Amino acid sequence: QQQVKQSPQSLIVQKGGISIINCAYENTAFDYFPWYQQFPGKGPALLIAIRPDVSEKKEGRFTISFNKSAKQFSLHIMDSQPGDSATYFCAADSGGSNYKLTFGKGTLLTVNP
């Protein structure tokens, strides 16, 4: 059972455009939603994270939008740059004593110059 569904599988954006990646979750106990960026041959790097008490969080060009009632959250990358080309993973966990992240399958983002 896939608890975090991510789309699209791949995305091509022109330099300066907006990249949008969407995730949906099933487990209502999830209370922490991070996004990770992964370059080839590297481990995932924490990019930005949100908790369900806010609907949006912005850090630089990266914004998470969160819709608790729809159980959906998304990553927006403004002014996308070729250096943003990577695989992006959404994830979720439920904290407490359950410290394990459930990841989506990833989105391969390509930003063309």
Next chain:
Amino acid sequence: DTGVSQNPRHKITKRGQNVTFRCDPISEHNRLYWYRQTLGQGPEFLTYFQNEAQLEKSRLLSDRFSAERPKGSFSTLEIQRTEQGDSAMYLCASSFPGAANTEAFFGQGTRLTVV
């Protein structure tokens, strides 16, 4: 380098051999996690330590897999009698004391190829 360190970065082994990977977490991080990532997939949780105690194991962690974290510092992941299906990237992550959630920082991983 103060990040999570994993060794070796790459390992090629013959089917049936045993392999061991090492993870050195960020200093003072008391939580340590192992994940497995196959091509085109997100990381999948394997196991979790808080200090030296192994608190949770995924059903993905068959009896051929064993993880330890002696003295609550570095950790090792051993796979016995490797199978081709074990080929994957094995990722280690750590997080700091008091974190309410899994604010995990990942290492660069060990890529295992079983031939």
